[in-house]
Amino acid sequence: MGKIGRVDVLRAPPGTRAALLGNEAIARGVIESGISVVTGYPGTPSSEVIMTLHAYRAHELGIYVEWAVNERVAFEIAYGASIGGARSMVTMKAPGANVAADPIVSAAYGGVEGGLVIYIADDPGPHTTQTEQDTRWFARMAGLPMISPVDPDEARKFVRAAIELSEALKLPVILRSTTRVSHTVGDVVFGEAVEPVRYRGFKKDVKRFVRAGMSWNRERHAWLLGQLRKAEELAVEKGLVSSEGSGDYCVVCEGVACGHLREALKSLGESVADRVKVARLGMVHPIPREWVRRELGGCRKVLVLEELSPYLEISLKAVLHSTDTEVMGMEEGLIPSVGELSPAHVAAALNSVLGRSGGSVEAEAQDKAPPRPPPLCPGCPHRNSFIALRFGLAKAGYSPTKVPVFGDIGCYALGVSPPLEAIWTEHSMGASISMAAGLKIGGFEGPVVAVIGDSTFYHAGLQSLIEAVHKRVDLLVMILDNDIIAMTGHQSTPAWARTETGREARPVRIEEVVKAIGVEHVYVVDPYDIDKAIEVVKEAVKKPGVKVVIMKHPCALWEARVKGVKAVYRVVPEKCTSCMACVRVTGCPALYVAEDGKVRIMEEDCTGCGLCARYCPYDAIIRVERG
Amino acid sequence: MAQKVLNILIASVGGQGGLTLSRVIAAAAVAEGLRVRTGETLGMAQRFGSVMSFVRVGEEVTSPLFGHGEADVFIGMELIEALRRIPYVRKGGVAVVALTLKPPVSSSLGIAPRPSKEELVKELRRALPSIRFVDAVEEAKKIGNYRAANMVLLGYVNGLVGMLKDESVEAGISAILRPKAVETSIRAYYRGKELAKE
Known part of the structure; x- marks a missing residue:
């Protein structure tokens, strides 16, 4: 960036x-809130908070800003800082909240001293997330206040609001956004910077901070419920809920839906806008019940605009159950319960509630263009690793298409597309190894393979590997080590000797870790040396127990950026027979078929890995040095 | 610019600079004192995937999204992606598309259609007779920075529509692009403007 x-x-x-x-x-x-500790784990659409702090050297302003090995560790670092009085923030995507759930839920009982903001980005669509998880339920489950901004400028202000709320209530506060807030560019007006607030003291207080099944946990539960009642009052005092207009038709919105609503009301004209009262819930947990009864109790109908699940609708139905107000929204099918909301959906729902025509959204026209699922990049070493796996298994006497390959979260999951079609599952961080072990334990007799990236291995694969080693499961684990967290935009891993801020770090080496766990057969090979990598797979898969092949080559995009591209490959059309071997083996997006039916290479995209040339039976692909 | 909101859609292949283009337009709009919302989907489609950016500019803008038939301005950085997104253009909308073809892997493998440049141009013309094509990459190469094809397209579109002042675009370019790419990008922008007059 x-x-x-x-x-x-x-x-x-x-x-x-x-x-x-x-x-x-x-x-x-962060700068306007006095936050002094920021940590997290990369995950779209949340990563750019820490990336921006890195790009503008926040550490030179006295702020600790570093990626952590996973979300739970990140949260616990922020929490530890916070109970010592420092203001802190932790960032993650929605599934990261699941990883960090255990310590987050307990933190609601212990509470904080310095303000603690948990930034979680949900992804209606979903554009880049495994599920359309609605993290608002998580706030209710944990018993933590959650606020949700409508646009980038409000997101900026809500960091400050979250810190103030957190210190007033002595509770972590969740700042929740969605893709259309996190990844929307908007006009922003800067506020005053505040000096970072660091350690202010830590007193031993076991009733607050020891959760070992003690009777005082009941006292802390009661305390938490009291704080949440205060939060309802603070939401009103601090203007985190607001209303405008009047009428007996009311609309409740949250997040980007409020932006859609404003535009929809404009397009429907004054005759509609004048009949509608709009209530905005910037705080979505707890629901400020008294305010809701006061503002919405007199409405005939309340339309609720939200994404992912009818969280607000169900909450408002509960608060307003004893009134004559009819609450409606997703449960009644007025807005979609799958995918994201658009201004057109909002206009259609408004029309429907007001009994006007124009109550449906046309399905989008059929896409005439050939599909473009995201491929592995040109030169991506994962492509080589998958090819080495396929040919290595074949050379060992197995039918590669019959060997289950458990994938994991990262770029290499893109190997699912043709022609590689390399993985059978992609589930959750670290699950490749444990699910593969499970299949064996369940009775599968052939070889099984787990494929996991370096960062995912550090994040959650480590424990899975310990389990597999300890139970002596027969399993081939391929660790695709490209020395970076690639998919989320190139962040550091624990293998780095220096982090983004220049902090000197002790590299944690995968090979050493794997050996220390007790893996007997450990191989390290550069998948760019494809023939050697094939031999390694062939040998490894026959060994008993857990064997680990570390496929070690830097991310091709990163390597091209750091080292530049010194040579590219070019097709000699006279030699090309249109056999398509290069395309069928590699599926490299820099290859294409020209109008003469022969293959060509988009040289500006080629990084010079040479894999296509390796699989050309006619030597029709040649290396060309770049000037 | 008038009071209304201008809806701009940018269709590109990940890595072509479609997101950078949307950032430049947004920064230019703010330099002009206007309000802006963009809708991006970053992440998975970072490289070589299908990328679509919504940009909305005006005196009051609160939503980043719009639907089919609502784009006033359409910028296609690649022919297949342009065809995929052309239904977003409104009647009477202005569309400029680069004569760049980046076939997806599925086409090369023969499991999806493999339309030629000519077929795509024809198909796009059928969808929108007033559509303009420009060899933006070629023009950018002449300036010495093939990555500035996005700025050629911006210049071309702005030459037709006059949505932003030149000085705002220059401010946007220098706000978003790496310092060493600023000069060629500004030249690419003006080259695009010239081409629009031809």
């Missing part, structure tokens, strides 16, 4: 106007 030129997001004075991504605005919010 490039810097925003003349505007330094962290240092520009109050009043500066800039076009910022929601996540960049949140990074500015």
